[in-house]
Amino acid sequence: MRAATHARHLVLRSPRERVALRLPLRAMVVLGLLLVALLAIVSVSLATGSYGVALGDVLDTLRGATVSRAIDNVVWEFRFPRTLAAILVGAMMAMSGAALQNATRNGLADPSLVGVSQGAALAVVTLTVVFPDVSGNLRPWAAFAGATLVAMAVQGLSRTKQGGSTIRFILMGIGLSAFISSITSAMMTYGDIDRAMAALAWLAGSINAAGWHDVWTLLAWLAVLLPMLLAISRTMSALRFGEAAAVGLGAPVRLVRNLQLAVAVALAAIATSVVGPLGFVGLIAPHAAQRLAPAGMAMHLILTACIGALLVVLADLIGRAAFAPIQIPAGLLTALIGVPLFVVLLLRSRATTH
Amino acid sequence: MTAAAASEIVAPRHPVRAWSGIPVLLALLAGAFLLHIAVGAKQLPLGTVIEALTRFDPTVFDHVIVTNLRLPRAILAVVVGASLSLAGALMQGVTRNPLADPGLLGLTAGASFAVVMVTTFTGVTNMALVPWIAMAGALGAALVVYFIARFVPGGATPLSLTLSGAAISAFLGALISIAHLLGQDTFENLRVWLTGGLAGRDINLLWYVGPWIAIALAGGLALAPRVTVLAMGDEVAQGLGVRTGRLKVQLLAVVVVLTACSVALAGPLGFIGLVIPHVVRLYVGSDYRWIVPYAALTGAVYLLGVDIIARIAIPPREISTGIITAMVGAPLFVHLVRQRTR
Numbered sequence: 001m002r003a004a005t006h007a008r009h010l011v012l013r014s015p016r017e018r019v020a021l022r023l024p025l026r027a028m029v030v031l032g033l034l035l036v037a038l039l040a041i042v043s044v045s046l047a048t049g050s051y052g053v054a055l056g057d058v059l060d061t062l063r064g065a066t067v068s069r070a071i072d073n074v075v076w077e078f079r080f081p082r083t084l085a086a087i088l089v090g091a092m093m094a095m096s097g098a099a100l101q102n103a104t105r106n107g108l109a110d111p112s113l114v115g116v117s118q119g120a121a122l123a124v125v126t127l128t129v130v131f132p133d134v135s136g137n138l139r140p141w142a143a144f145a146g147a148t149l150v151a152m153a154v155q156g157l158s159r160t161k162q163g164g165s166t167i168r169f170i171l172m173g174i175g176l177s178a179f180i181s182s183i184t185s186a187m188m189t190y191g192d193i194d195r196a197m198a199a200l201a202w203l204a205g206s207i208n209a210a211g212w213h214d215v216w217t218l219l220a221w222l223a224v225l226l227p228m229l230l231a232i233s234r235t236m237s238a239l240r241f242g243e244a245a246a247v248g249l250g251a252p253v254r255l256v257r258n259l260q261l262a263v264a265v266a267l268a269a270i271a272t273s274v275v276g277p278l279g280f281v282g283l284i285a286p287h288a289a290q291r292l293a294p295a296g297m298a299m300h301l302i303l304t305a306c307i308g309a310l311l312v313v314l315a316d317l318i319g320r321a322a323f324a325p326i327q328i329p330a331g332l333l334t335a336l337i338g339v340p341l342f343v344v345l346l347l348r349s350r351a352t353t354h
Numbered sequence: 355m356t357a358a359a360a361s362e363i364v365a366p367r368h369p370v371r372a373w374s375g376i377p378v379l380l381a382l383l384a385g386a387f388l389l390h391i392a393v394g395a396k397q398l399p400l401g402t403v404i405e406a407l408t409r410f411d412p413t414v415f416d417h418v419i420v421t422n423l424r425l426p427r428a429i430l431a432v433v434v435g436a437s438l439s440l441a442g443a444l445m446q447g448v449t450r451n452p453l454a455d456p457g458l459l460g461l462t463a464g465a466s467f468a469v470v471m472v473t474t475f476t477g478v479t480n481m482a483l484v485p486w487i488a489m490a491g492a493l494g495a496a497l498v499v500y501f502i503a504r505f506v507p508g509g510a511t512p513l514s515l516t517l518s519g520a521a522i523s524a525f526l527g528a529l530i531s532i533a534h535l536l537g538q539d540t541f542e543n544l545r546v547w548l549t550g551g552l553a554g555r556d557i558n559l560l561w562y563v564g565p566w567i568a569i570a571l572a573g574g575l576a577l578a579p580r581v582t583v584l585a586m587g588d589e590v591a592q593g594l595g596v597r598t599g600r601l602k603v604q605l606l607a608v609v610v611v612l613t614a615c616s617v618a619l620a621g622p623l624g625f626i627g628l629v630i631p632h633v634v635r636l637y638v639g640s641d642y643r644w645i646v647p648y649a650a651l652t653g654a655v656y657l658l659g660v661d662i663i664a665r666i667a668i669p670p671r672e673i674s675t676g677i678i679t680a681m682v683g684a685p686l687f688v689h690l691v692r693q694r695t696r
Contacts, residue, residue, distance in 0.1 A: 157688060167513045171691045174520050178624070179684035185549065185677045190668050279524070326535055332528045339525035346517055347505050 027295035027303060034306040038087070041310065045086075045317045046079045049324075077211075085210035085274060086316045086330070087309040088218040090281055092271040094308020095229060095301055097282020098289075099264035102236050102297075103257050105243075106169055107345055110283035110338070111147075111268035114173030117277035118180040119150030120269040121203060125184050140217060143273035144266055150176060151265045167349075206329035207275050207316050214274045221270045229263050230298055232256050237297035278331045280338020281308050287341065311337075372644045375637060379651040383432070386658040390431065391424040393662050395670065398424075426557035431661045432654040433560070434552070434616045435626060437567055439653025440574050441612040442627020443634070443645050447581040448605045451512040452690055455628035456492075456613040458516055462622030463523040464495020465614045466547045470530050474537040481562045488614035495522055496610065512694060550621030550676030552661050563615040570611040574646055577604060581642040623657070623676045625683020630656055632686065 010028070012021040046058045051074050057067045061075045093111065100109040100116075111117045123146025124139055154176055158169040184203070235256040238246040246253045271278065285308040289300055292307075315330035322328070391407075392398045398416055405411075406420035438456060445454035456462050468491025472478050478487075502518040503510040527548060534544040545551060580601055583591045588598050616623070630653045631645060638644035657675075660682070664673045 157692060167517065168691060171513060171516060172688060174516075175684050175688035175691060178680050178687070182549075182677045182680035182684065185545075186673050186681070189671055189673045189677070323536055326538070328532055328535055332531050335524055335528040339521050339528075342521050343502055343518070346514070346521070347502070347507075349507060 024293070024295045024299060027293040027299045030293040031299075031303060031306065034303065034310060038306060038310050038313065041313050041317060042083050042087070045083050045313055046075055048317060048321050049074070049079060081212045081215050082207055082210050082316070083313060084215045085218060086207050086313045088215065088222060089207065089271040089275050089278060090285075090308035090310070090312030091305035092218065092222060092225075092267040092308075093278055093281040093312070094285030094304045095226075096264045096267035096271070097284075097308075098286040098301055098304045099229060099236075099260050099267070100282065101286055102239055103260040103264065104169060105239070107287070107349065108170050108283070108342065110280055111264070111272075112277050112279035113170060113177070113283065113342075114154050115150045115176040115180060116147045116154075116265055116268045117272045117279070118177045118184070120144070120147040120272035121277050122146050122180050122184045122187070124273055125187050125203075129187050129190060137217075140221065140270045140273045143269040147265045147269035147272070148262075150180065151261065155261075203276050206319075206327070206331065207312070208320070208327055208329075210274060218270065218274060221266070225263050225267055225270075228259070229267075229301060232259055232263075233297040233301060236260060240297070276329075276331065278312065279335045280342070281311055281334050283345075284308075284311060284334070284338050284341055287345065372638050372641070375648060376651070379648065379655065382655050383651060383658075386655050386662070387428055387432065390428045390658045390662050391420055393666055394424060395665075426560075427552055427555070427661070428658065429560070430552055430555055430557065430619055431657045433564070433567060434620045434623065435653040435655070435657025436571070436650040437612040437616045437653075438623060438626040439630035439634075439649045439656070440571065440627075440646060441609045441616070443631035443642070443649040444574055444577075444581060444605050444609050445627065446631050447585045447642050447645070448602055448609075449512075449515075450585055450587075451515060452632070452694065453512045453516050453628070453687070455625060456609065456616075457523075457622055457624040457626075458628060458687070459519040460495040460499040460522040460526070461492040461610065461613045462550075462617050462624070463526040464498075465489070465492040465617035466622045467491055467495070467526040467530055469618060470533050470547050474533045474539070481559055484559060484618045485563050485566050485611075485615055488618040489610055492610045492614040492617070493606075495526070496606070498522055513691070516691075545674050545676075546621040548622070548676075549674055549680065550617075550623035551674040552620050552657075552664075553672055553674070555620055559619060563618055566611050567615045570608045570615070571650065573604070573608045574612070574650075577601065577608065578642040578646040581605065581646075582640070585640065585642065621676060624680045625687065626653060626657065626679055628690075629679075629683050629686055632690075 008025045010023045010025050012023065014020070043055055043058060046062075047053050047055050051070070053061075053071050053074060057071055058075055060067050061071055062080070066072050096111050096116075097109065100111060100114065101107055120143035123142040126146075127134060127139060127142045154169065154172050157176070158172040235246070235251040235253075238249045238251040239253065239257065239260075241249075243253055268282065285304045286300070288307050289295075289303040293303060294300075295303065311334060312330055315333040319328035319330050319333055388400055388403050391403045392400050396416075396419065398420065402416050403420055403424075406414070406417040407425070410421060411417050441456045441461075442454065445456065445459070446452060465488040468487045469484060472483075472487045499515065499518045499522050500510060502521070503515040506514040506518070508514060530547055531544065534547070546555070580591075580596050583594050583596050584598060584601060591598050591601075613627075631649050634645055634648040634652055638648055657679075660678045661675050664675045664678050667673055667678075
């Protein structure tokens with residue numbers, strides 16, 4: 001916020017100044033660097049694995065040339081959809097976290113900390129265990145319903161007469177998460193053991209099963225949710241200054257906040273329905289974006305999405321390459337980065353405890 | 355505050371009533387213990403259970419079931435339930451924090467983490483070392499959680515302690531999962547070390563852990579009167595001649611030993627130390643001379659009951675015990691946080 005107003009801008013004007021584009025320089029540079037880094041990691045990720053492929057062959061394959069049937073198969077059928085899913089899921093979780101933090105004005109909010117991911121997980125596990133014959137296309141919807149219910153419960157429980165308190169909100173989320181996770185575990189005990197084992201890998205936040213179908217699901221939802229989020233980003237920046245200021249600036253605060261929460265919950269729920277509750281990405285990415293390049297809300301969201309994507313692709317790559325052939329779910333690695341950050345943020349938080 | 359006034363606060367309001375619960379609890383404990391042994395995949399009549407315990411006959415199959423399978427598990431439930439709820443009660447007293455619980459403040463995660471790391475990566479199999487390892491882990495986690503909370507703006511309040519504990523537990527939980535994946539251990543084992551369970555635990559460990567628990571239980575009972583005073587505030591306690599610094603160290607030692615030994619036996623069963631003291635307080639008030647024995651007995655009965663439910667809820671499968679303690683405890687936690695931050 002502070003720095004956003006001071007950032008240097010590159011202003012592009014059309015002849016006679018009908019249209020002007022004001023671009024924050026630092027954010028643009030950071031965005032460029034992030035995209036380059038993302039491309040680099042994606043290429044490495046595509047080349048790395050139990051079946052090694054030379055980087056050049058990967059690029060040729062992606063351009064449509066058939067280097068060999070095996071490489072074609074490995075890259076197109078397994079690694080490329082998996083990497084794309086990682087990118088999409090990372091971006092969605094990250095934006096969900098940014099929107100949650102903005103809507104609740106709580107820097108510690110993360111979809112996995114406030115129970116939203118766990119709600120989605122419970123809904124999906126219930127669906128797969130109790131109604132195994134139901135089509136997988138219902139998964140995202142079930143996840144969304146479960147996540148929404150939990151989000152409403154957390155909001156309701158943490159509301160006080162004086163308004164919500166930061167710490168209370170997070171603690172409510174932790175309590176509810178513990179409760180919901182225990183039901184999920186019980187559900188898995190009840191279910192078929194094979195199914196439960198599949199659900200278990202998924203519950204740790206693992207991308208290894210993602211295929212083209214998941215990529216299309218994620219893309220379709222993102223195509224709806226991202227424009228919504230960007231459309232309200234202007235009002236979101238007004239909300240950064242607090243509710244009173246936003247009302248004073250003429251923002252439809254109530255509507256925007258509810259919309260923002262709904263989009264945040266939906267983003268987290270859809271991502272969760274594909275890869276499971278991937279923790280802490282929504283906490284890390286917005287804070288990293290704010291540090292790297294303070295920017296206006298729309299730019300902040302885009303940077304956040306890029307960082308989230310980078311984070312998850314990297315976590316997935318490390319998780320499957322570092323201890324091959326053992327695969328470490330990406331969610332465990334993001335937790336290892338996320339928790340220390342959470343502690344740092346806790347130490348820096350304003351004294352809202354009592 | 356004069357000593358007379360203080361003793362008035364300390365004395366139980368209803369001495370008769372305070373005594374009265376003990377025989378009831380003992381009877382409940384005996385009943386739950388027998389029921390726990392009788393219930394299972396093969397239902398045994400209570401008569402057979404009592405017979406197996408009093409006049410054991412190795413040629414009778416049901417007697418063998420009782421002594422080899424059911425009895426060890428029931429004993430584990432009693433020991434672990436009593437230890438964890440006593441640890442929770444003492445923590446709540448010494449920190450004057452209604453949200454204190456060995457699980458919420460990261461102690462169980464620390465103990466679990468230490469045991470998993472040592473057994474996975476060093477190949478130590480000496481059972482006598484396990485309690486020490488668990489104690490080191492619990493103590494380390496407790497200190498880290500405390501120091502993080504200490505430096506949060508506002509200080510080590512119940513809420514900041516809980517957040518710090520949750521963070522440390524999440525971190526250690528991720529590390530435990532990774533260690534299990536790398537060690538290629540079974541899912542059942544992983545679940546024990548993440549949520550706790552009483553199924554298939556090694557009863558022989560009790561020979562190494564039991565003495566520690568006995569010492570700590572005795573210590574808890576001996577320190578209980580001074581905890582009552584400490585719960586009224588450091589200054590009051592000092593005014594009444596309690597050396598608060600030394601007492602806190604002693605209590606920390608008792609809590610760490612109880613928690614670590616429970617975790618070594620049954621994994622990090624959650625929320626028992628939170629739930630039981632709150633329930634007990636409804637009956638005996640705030641006098642720790644009563645809270646301590648009541649918490650231990652009630653905790654034992656509670657874990658026996660939970661474990662019975664865990665085994666019969668969805669036959670023929672068994673729910674992990676830790677899942678049910680979390681299911682019961684988490685709503686109480688939410689309620690307490692709401693009360694705390696009104």
